Amino acid sequence: METLFFLIISLVAIVSAIMVISCKNPINSALSLILTFFCLATYYVMLDAPFMAAVQVMVYAGAIMVLIVFTIMLLNIRVNATQKHAHKVALSCIIGFATLINAAFIVFKSRAAVPAGPYTSNVIKQVGHTELIGKEMFTTFLLPFEITSILLLVAIVGAVILAKKKL
């Protein structure tokens, strides 16, 4: 049952990922990307990580993609289908093929690793995924967490200064 579900979701994910790069209209590409994010969220749910799934939808599909859709709409990009870039297509084909071989090598040669350390799937199910993330983030990884928030603050201040020359 779970395998069947996984296969269906994977099919949707792959088709929508192909749509992202093959759609002529950038808005439709953005919509397909949202669908791909949704499928990723479903994977998180299947991996017993519901918090990650909710955050994936809220942050990526709900906030970041809204900004991207905004930008596409306001820039008003015209659909330019007639241009041909033969050498670029050839180059990206080579890169894509190399990545595919690399991925296949990793998938077939390596073993699926059981999560090491104290957080086995049993512990995650008992204590709760959200609680564990919160605890780790605010005890062990407090310094990286604070540094990230300061970086974000700096970015916000920088954006405001760039946008508003006269404060």
Place this chain on the structure above:
Amino acid sequence: MGMEIFGLPMMYYIAMVAKVLVAFVFVLLTVAYSTYAERKIIGHMQVRLGPMRTGWHGLLQPIADGLKLFFKEEIIPAQASVFAFLIAPLIALIPAFITFAVIPFGGVIEVAGYKIPLQIASYIDTASGKVYDLNVGALYILAMSSLGVYGIVLAGWASNSKYSLMGGLRASAQMISYELSAGLAIVSVFMLSGTLSLNEIVNQQSGLWYVFKQPLAFCLFFICSLAEINRTPFDLPEAETELVSGFCTEYSSMKYAMFFMAEYANMITVCALTTTLFLGGWQGPLVGSFALLGPVYFVAKVYALIFFCMWIRATLPRYRYDQLMHLGWKVLLPLALVNIVITGIIGHFIN
């Protein structure tokens, strides 16, 4: 219940389908009749009668409206982006409905010897009698409500009309900025409850409701939610005097009706979520001995909040755009942050 499918008894599936149908029909009927109730209530508040002609005191008005919209001509503007134009009403409508999957509308009832928890996305462990539900239920609702904005943005952009585009842009800016304050406002509730599961949050309110422990969070959340679903006094995306009808200017027939349904369904969702988080959900007197009273209390609280929304609409004029942004970013957001800090300090000293 002899048969088992995928390790769960047959009754589980029957109960699940029944719960989905009941919740869906309830939301649809409430959507239809809250349009009627809104016209009637605002009518009486303005010393008018409201709809009177269709049926007794206009009771058949929603059905007449639905039929009228259904048989209207469907127009797609020649310059519209057809795919986005067609899919936008659906994107607006679906998130509004699927949020009901995690809202608990009652305790555990027993049908034919089988215990059924009255919450769609939940599962009861028959051995211990403990109800398990989605343990990030509140985040799920926030995530789904943040998706509703796509319907409006796409509708505004795909119509290829300046009024629609302005309406869509206003709507999305408003929704993104108020979503933040709404999310921060309910963080203080989670600090008290220690869990994100809505079922647990309701169980913890069997004594004192969270509205009495977190009055500021309740006010902030309700105001931000009103802004997020574009209700008056924050209905700038559809300001008739400035933008004709905002993002749905170019829509007609059932697609227009879908945006309206989405708006009212969102209002019901927000009222149901406020009830669950702050007003004790289905908790109430005697609910321990009569489990069927749970849904009654829940529906009564939700309807009271819906009435409150309509009352606000009849009372307050619309905000100006800069006032709206000022309120959201400079008043509500700092207040929500202060509330979190105060809750943290008090919680630290009590423990």
